[in-house]
Amino acid sequence: MNKVILLGNVGKDPEDHTFSNGGRVVSFPLATSRRYKDGEGNIVEQTFWHKIRFNGPTADNVVNLVKKGTLLQIDGSIRYDTYTNKDGIEVHSTSIQATDFKIQAFPKRKDGEERGAAAAGEED
8 A cells, every 4th residue: 555644834835737738737845844852862853845746636726725834734645756857867756646635724924814714714
């Protein structure tokens, strides 16, 4: 089984790409973090960046609702790709092929209010 659930902050507004064959992908980076104590008892925080990709109808919702700073839960699977770049070098890429998302918190505006909360019709 290839199943991933991530909870993190969106690092950049989603980018919407449409291809000549009609395919579409919406992508953005997602930051997750891990805290632990090192051998000396100091708290260390590591941040990991994940490339998130959405296809299909869910991509519309991502473009309309997700913005930089949004705290997001992502459900999906790990995807490994290999391609040859313009210099003829084989490149390996890892991304998360997302199938669903849930907004946990909108980014704060300068006045302290959450962005988009009213537009998304917050539901409990």
